[in-house]
Every structure is written in structure tokens, then in C-alpha cells.
Amino acid sequence: MHRIAIAGASGRMGRMLIEGVRGADDCQLAGALDIAASPAIEADAGAFLGVNTGVPIVADLRGGLKNAQVLIDFTRPEGTLAHLAACRELGVQAVIGTTGFSDAQKGEIAEFAKDIAIVLAPNFSVGVNVTFKLLEMAAKALSTGYDIEIIEAHHRHKVDAPSGTALKMGEVIADALGRDLKDCAVYAREGITGERDPSTIGFSAIRGGDIVGDHTVLFAGIGERIEITHKSASRATYVQGSLRAVRFLADKKAGLFDMSDVLGLK
Numbered sequence: 086m087h088r089i090a091i092a093g094a095s096g097r098m099g100r101m102l103i104e105g106v107r108g109a110d111d112c113q114l115a116g117a118l119d120i121a122a123s124p125a126i127e128a129d130a131g132a133f134l135g136v137n138t139g140v141p142i143v144a145d146l147r148g149g150l151k152n153a154q155v156l157i158d159f160t161r162p163e164g165t166l167a168h169l170a171a172c173r174e175l176g177v178q179a180v181i182g183t184t185g186f187s188d189a190q191k192g193e194i195a196e197f198a199k200d201i202a203i204v205l206a207p208n209f210s211v212g213v214n215v216t217f218k219l220l221e222m223a224a225k226a227l228s229t230g231y232d233i234e235i236i237e238a239h240h241r242h243k244v245d246a247p248s249g250t251a252l253k254m255g256e257v258i259a260d261a262l263g264r265d266l267k268d269c270a271v272y273a274r275e276g277i278t279g280e281r282d283p284s285t286i287g288f289s290a291i292r293g294g295d296i297v298g299d300h301t302v303l304f305a306g307i308g309e310r311i312e313i314t315h316k317s318a319s320r321a322t323y324v325q326g327s328l329r330a331v332r333f334l335a336d337k338k339a340g341l342f343d344m345s346d347v348l349g350l351k
């Protein structure tokens with residue numbers, strides 16, 4: 086039985102994860118965390134479902150993690166880093182879905198992974214991770230004569246842009262082309278921009294309504310264009326991917342892994 090604590094327990098992903106853990110035969114809810122200011126503190130983690138899980142939502146990290154083998158964390162970068170410090174102290178593994186980390190924060194996660202096993206992925210859906218592989222192939226085959234643009238759309242509450250998934254798509258494509266995304270990413274265009282530099286990878290972020298998560302990569306050539314699109318219709322796909330990551334970690338002592346490790350796509 087995988088004993089799982091959920092961080093951000095009252096968030097969009099946190100609630101779906103609690104439901105997902107309760108629905109999985111091999112998983113048990115062992116803790117629930119949220120920030121001290123959350124109105125959900127001290128409520129039962131299943132209250133939003135009308136069920137009593139016996140697991141209260143707490144702000145005390147050590148209290149929330151003490152019965153857990155693994156933490157699933159979809160919160161904010163600063164929260165995730167604080168959670169990882171407590172995980173390291175208690176020997177708890179981590180599945181991290183939070184996006185918006187700076188390079189320095191990613192470096193801190195790599196340091197934690199020297200002591201505990203961590204899966205870090207900007208997108209836990211199987212389809213998106215297969216799409217990364219398709220993009221690698223497409224980028225190599227279309228390396229000249231095609232302009233590359235990444236367009237993502239998310240709900241109105243999302244706080245980071247471009248999405249972690251869009252950035253990862255950019256990294257996959259840049260790597261396949263032997264470029265560094267830092268040198269070739271264009272995140273905004275306005276005014277007299279001049280003609281498009283063919284070596285660039287452009288990003289566009291749309292925010293609105295309840296869009297769960299759409300990503301399109303456009304390879305625009307002369308006389309044709311190819312669009313590779315993934316659309317999430319439900320957050321359940323991220324939940325199922327997170328639980329696969331939990332199972333993958335079961336025999337891991339330390340190390341930093343991603344969804345291509347979990348899915349055997351490397």
C-alpha cells in the first residue's frame with residue numbers, strides 16, 4: 086500500500102488527487118497539507134466530497150508528512166521547496182507537478198534528489214509525454230525551412246506563463262535542433278518587431294475560462310504547415326500519471342526522475 090500525503094489539498098489538483106488516491110486500491114491517503122491561511126485547515130481532507138477520511142488538512146509540514154512514504158505536490162515553487170526540505174528530513178519521497186520554477190530553484194530540487202527520490206514533471210499526462218517524443222522526431226525532420234511556434238491555452242486562474250509544458254516542449258525541440266532554448270526563445274511580440282528570425286522558437290499563452298490545458302506546436306513552412314496538438318479535457322489524466330509516478334518511486338532510494346523514466350520512454 087502506498088501511503089501518500091497531498092500538498093495543496095484544497096487546490097484544483099489537490100482535490101482531484103485526494104479523490105484519485107481514495108479510488109486506487111493500492112493507495113492510502115496518509116496526510117494532507119495546505120498553507121496556514123487556507124480556510125480548509127483542520128477540515129477533513131474528504132470534506133469537499135462529503136466523506137470522512139480521518140485525515141485532517143494541516144499546515145504543519147512534519148505533522149502532515151509523518152505517516153507518509155511519498156508526497157504529491159502541485160502547489161507553488163516556494164511551497165514545493167519548503168515541502169522538499171521537510172521530505173528530506175523525514176525520508177519521504179516526492180512527486181512534483183508544480184510549474185514555474187526558476188533555474189536556481191530547479192538546482193535546489195536536484196540537490197534534494199541526492200538524498201530522496203523525486204519525480205519532477207511539468208505534465209503528468211501520458212499523452213503529453215508521448216507528444217514530447219513526437220516533437221523530437223518532427224523537429225529533427227523539419228530542421229530547416231519551418232518556423233516553430235508553441236501556443237498554449239489554460240484556465241483564467243493559472244499564475245505562470247508560458248506553461249511548464251510549453252517550456253518543456255521548447256526545450257525538447259531546441260535540444261533536437263542543437264540549440265539552447267535560452268538563446269532562441271521569443272516570449273512576446275509587439276510593435277515593429279522586424280521579420281521573423283528563423284532560428285527562434287516563439288511562445289504564445291492564452292488564458293481564459295476553464296480550459297484545462299491545450300498545447301499546439303506549429304511548424305510553419307512554405308506551402309504547408311504541421312500542427313501537433315495535445316488537449317487535456319480533465320485533470321484526471323494528471324492524477325493517474327502522478328499515481329504511476331508514486332508506484333515507480335516505490336523501490337527508489339534517491340535520484341531525480343521525470344515522466345519519461347516513469348513511462349519507459351527514454
Ligand SMILES: NC(=O)C1=CN([C@@H]2O[C@H](COP(=O)(O)OP(=O)(O)OC[C@H]3O[C@@H](n4cnc5c(N)ncnc54)[C@H](OP(=O)(O)O)[C@@H]3O)[C@@H](O)[C@H]2O)C=CC1
Nearest residue numbers: 093095096097098123159160164182183184207208209323
Ligand atoms: N505537472 C502537471 O501535470 C500539472 C501541473 N500543474 C501545476 O500545479 C500547480 C497547482 O495547480 P492548481 O492545482 O491548478 O493550483 P491551485 O491554486 O488550485 O492550488 C494550489 C494549492 O497550493 C496551495 N498553495 C499556494 N501557495 C502555496 C505555498 N506557498 N505553499 C504551499 N501551498 C501553497 C494553495 O492554497 P490556497 O488555495 O489556500 O492559496 C492551493 O491549495 C501549478 O503550478 C500548476 O501549473 C497543474 C496541473 C497539472
Ligand SMILES: O=C(O)C1=N[C@H](C(=O)O)C[C@H](O)C1
Nearest residue numbers: 184207208243248249250298
Ligand atoms: O496550471 C495548470 O492547470 C497546468 N499546468 C501545467 C503546466 O504549466 O504545463 C500542466 C497542465 O498544462 C495544466
